[in-house]
Amino acid sequence: MKKKNEKNVKKYLALILMMFAMSTIYTLPYLRYSFFTALQDAMGLSNDATKYGNLMSVYGIMNLLMYLPGGIIADKFDSKKLLVFSMVGTGALGLWMATWPSYNGLLIIHLLFGITTVLTFWSSSVKVVNLLASSGEQGETFGFLESGRNVIGLALSAITLALFAYLSKKVNEVAGITFVIVLYSIIMILVGIVLYFMLPNFAKDPETTNASVKDSLIAMGKCFKMPITWCLSAFIFTCSIMTGSGSYYAPYLQEFCGMTVAAASTYAVVRTTVAPILAGPVAGKASKKFGRSTPVIMFGCIGLIITNILLRLVPGKTNVLFLIMVIMVLTAFSYSCNRSVYWATIDEVGAPKNVVGSITGIASMIGFLPDAFLGTLYGSWIDNFGMEIAYNKIFTFCVIVSVLGLFVALCGDRIIKKAQKTQKTIEKK
Template sequence: MGKEKKSGKVITLILMMLSLNTIYVLPYLMYTYYAPLQEAMGLLGRDADYGKLLNVYGIANIILYIPGGMIADKFDAKKLLIFSMIGTGALGLWEATWPSYTILMIIHVAWAFTTVLTYWSASIKCINVIAGADEQGSMYGSLEAGRGIVGIILTTIFVGIFTKFSADSSKAMSYVVITCSVVMILVGIAMVFLMPVTNVEGSTNKGLLDSIKAMGQALSRPVTYLLSGMIFGACIAQAGISYLAPYLAKVCGMDQNMTVIFANYNRTICTLIGASIAAFAAKKMGRSSKFMIYAGFGSIVSYILLVLIPGSAVTMFPILVIMVFSTLCYPVFRALYYAVVDELGTQKNVVGSVIGIASILGFLPDTFYTSMCGARLEADPVGGYKFVFITCMAAMALGLICAFISDRKILKYRKTDEYKATIKQADM
């Protein structure tokens, strides 16, 4: 591989780490700054209206996943990413003026267009296109690990800004939103000058009819549904992690301050470690699905133990260790499942459509899982947590089955002349 091509991959990877860590901050800002953001928007006492902002964003996302996949297969990913970063940042600067509720609603709907329609499938396809057939897992794993590092840095900056101006919530939130928006716009501008062209031969469709045909191919390909199953499992496992700290506090009796520290560092550090190991293992093993199988087994065993071991002060330490292990397993799936798309020989002009369909199915838990768990916890606090662990175990079992089937199919595909020709062309 030439030095220029290799440096282009590294630059693209860094820019994608920055973009993925900023583009979704603003739509989900209420998750980390609920009260101060509500006050800045002038929505104190209007929790229902406040919540609707995220609801309309989520609904628009679901609608736009599939057309977003078609667009990713029609246009050069670089152009879509540049538009997404600058567009999302510009909308953020508009939000920072704290306009009327109607305008805030319009901004959130517009964010769905810039973060999903033109960004989500294009961002995944970008890595798919620049990575060789033998480095898909290591590239996606490195992306996820790098996101962990960049996420820690950016979070520290945003928290520092908020803390400095926290006496005035509106001003503090304005500076946080403006800083994030400016970073996004700068990343978009950097993409213009630094990111190499991501439109390789055969990666895009020429017209609408070709895009429709690509969508039809994606619907008929097993990889679409295998990927959706792996995303579904990891999606529920990710949501389930948010219940680990409350379980330690309410059932095991851990000090509240300690649970806050645990919650903040467990996910961040485990994601960084898990994704880094995944990147190394995928390269070492030669395919991504094999290590996902190991992670799936480990995750299931950890949730079985959490169900069987009664929560108490006496069992707190072993439960803590098991929780850390389970949190290490989930990012392995998130770091590697997109690599399977290429490893199963999916044509580049179909990748976006595969990701769009798989995303709308795989991320369905976002629409119901936390409210379902919340209802169970209200009805039976202790039993509710067991319900969380059981559903996480079942979801990861689905992910494991899909990873296992993918692994068999990858091994079968690698015996074909098509795969051998692809590898030969990559080595040229």
């Protein structure tokens, strides 16, 4: 009993560290979302929006290129060492970035961010959580992780915003943004060091890794034929569409409902942080009760269908502002529930541990494709049809995607139930 309690304590400490890792490692590449102008000025790109935009484009392209090889690496090498390298490496790049090198230096940093945050981190982080959780608690663990990393992310954002405001007033904005980058970098390096000592050595178990890169390539080839890979891809794809669509809520509230820019921005922060914090535990507990995560995803998709139909039907006017805000929060809650547990389906279908990274890499590459085209699609609708028709198209598109997500969730549920039934039969024998 004592050993079991000690094991649980170590597991939850490791999960808390993973929350810190996952809530900090992407802050530097996406820092412009919170400090757009200050970062542009500090980089010396105030009069060159193209170069400033190129940095994000370079990082985005690197991400897409790194998902597949990242899956191979996660299944070949010790995930613990990969995570330590990722955290320390990203922190070191942040410290270099804080010296404000030339534009070419910034390009190199953003290229390397693609390696440290995706190639060696993304699939490895999902695999580590998969290995930490037992088969019966995958959904609950991933839900706990999603909620916790959002709590930590919100707290760190509040602290860094306050420090930035203070230093900007006392010194200047460059000093403020430099301090923010250095602080995040040091936190990442420290988290990486602690991970080295706190995470179990998963490589000791030969079933978790492949003997060679060739074996990992063969394993990845098999993953393309596994139905769960395509189901997971569809789940991620649906959530990516919904997350991207949510970024268009603020201008909708301003244009049609009379909300001020400041109020819309504040509401966006609350919607995108509070919903995942609440959704994680709810989805995780429900997943454990059902014995699999697909019923949660089905309910999530049904929620998305209903809320997007309501957004399509309820006219955007000031007198229904509160109702629209509630609907939008419920939309965020629905896709956050799905995002909290969809990684659990890998274990629930009985996938071998030595292919978890490969499944993650393939599904991520396909599932996050909306990041590459959604902004262009929605932008063209707004330019060509005007705001009102464009938003009707956006909400209708979201309904269609959610229906497809529900269909795939139903198929995935059958696949997982069949796999679980087969596993129980084997265990009885």
